Amino acid sequence: MCQISFAQGQNQSAQQADALLYTRASDIRQMDLEDAARGLPVQLKGVITYCDDAWTSAFVQDETAGIYLPTGCSAYGIKTGDLVTVDGRTNPGEFVPSVVVDSIRVEGVAPLPEPGGRSLERIFSGKQDSQYIRAWGVVQAVMRMPDMDADEVVNRKPKGGHPMLIVANDQRSFHVVLPAKPHIPLPLHLVDRRIQLDGVAATLFNPQRQLLGIRVFVQDLSQISVPSSERADPFSLPPDPVVSLNQFVPERATGHMVHVRGTVTQQYSNKEFYIRDASGATLVEPKNRIPSCPVILWMLSALLRWVKTRFITPNL
Numbered sequence: 620m621c622q623i624s625f626a627q628g629q630n631q632s633a634q635q636a637d638a639l640l641y642t643r644a645s646d647i648r649q650m651d652l653e654d655a656a657r658g659l660p661v662q663l664k665g666v667i668t669y670c671d672d673a674w675t676s677a678f679v680q681d682e683t684a685g686i687y688l689p690t691g692c693s694a695y696g697i698k699t700g701d702l703v704t705v706d707g708r709t710n711p712g713e714f715v716p717s718v719v720v721d722s723i724r725v726e727g728v729a730p731l732p733e734p735g736g737r738s739l740e741r742i743f744s745g746k747q748d749s750q751y752i753r754a755w756g757v758v759q760a761v762m763r764m765p766d767m768d769a770d771e772v773v774n775r776k777p778k779g780g781h782p783m784l785i786v787a788n789d790q791r792s793f794h795v796v797l798p799a800k801p802h803i804p805l806p807l808h809l810v811d812r813r814i815q816l817d818g819v820a821a822t823l824f825n826p827q828r829q830l831l832g833i834r835v836f837v838q839d840l841s842q843i844s845v846p847s848s849e850r851a852d853p854f855s856l857p858p859d860p861v862v863s864l865n866q867f868v869p870e871r872a873t874g875h876m877v878h879v880r881g882t883v884t885q886q887y888s889n890k891e892f893y894i895r896d897a898s899g900a901t902l903v904e905p906k907n908r909i910p911s912c913p914v915i916l917w918m919l920s921a922l923l924r925w926v927k928t929r930f931i932t933p934n935l
Contacts, residue, residue, distance in 0.1 A: 646683075647717075647718065656709075664681060667703055669818065672692050673691075675689060677691065684750065685750045689717065701729075705723050706720075714830075731817070734753035742820055747820040750819070754815075755813065757811065759786070761810055762782075762805070763781065764783050784806070809845070815846055816844070
């Protein structure tokens with residue numbers, strides 16, 4: 620009898636849950652995966668914070684939280700800044716619960732939410748997934764996903780694909796992704812600049828729903844600002860000795876690029892190569908493939924990404 624009563628209680632709880640209409644994004648985010656997989660009814664009213672036709676992705680944020688919608692812009696005629704009502708069903712998602720869309724009605728326009736997530740620790744923990752956040756860092760590379768070929772590097776010809784910025788903050792880095800607009804040039808002027816950006820935090824994860832990294836989706840360049848433009852072009856500065864790259868240099872800004880000049884002494888598979896000057900040698904790992912060259916005297920100036928090296932200060 621106890622087993623029957625317990626089973627009946629479980630069925631009643633499930634029926635009550637099925638009858639609920641979820642109207643708060645925060646409640647959906649807190650669901651366990653088993654409940655979210657039941658496709659429970661949802662109606663949310665909030666503002667679209669990002670949408671992307673190429674990746675069939677959008678995010679909506681209400682007064683409680685932001686949440687992912689697997690739909691593009693054109694399917695329902697939405698754009699960033701639209702105030703919308705979303706009807707749909709809960710879904711466990713691949714990292715955090717999301718909403719499968721049945722319909723979206725545009726009710727008007729609304730200001731974007733006040734960006735949260737000012738704590739980088741919280742952003743990098745994955746807890747800000749789908750939230751409209753503010754982040755900052757130094758741009759260390761600009762490319763089109765998945766790769767930027769040699770023709771684009773040399774001629775700056777846009778080929779299509781999503782523009783992606785690699786941004787470093789202290790010893791961590793994250794990707795900033797903009798929608799694919801093939802006829803708009805890459806924002807190469809942002810390289811080596813410290814930027815502030817507002818966008819939607821997203822996660823990179825594996826099939827086990829484990830966090831691997833962070834992306835921030837930004838709708839357009841108006842959401843990226845450069846607080847200071849005082850950085851000089853690294854090529855206009857005297858080259859730094861290779862040996863100094865791991866030395867304490869108080870005036871060198873962390874995260875920015877450095878200028879070195881030397882001779883390529885060995886190259887691997889059109890990518891990694893060693894460069895040597897009078898003070899020493901270092902390995903260079905370009906983000907993009909470079910043309911083959913003979914392993915003889917080849918003089919070049921190279922910008923080295925300064926991400927992984929910690930400055931060592933003397934002890935007293």
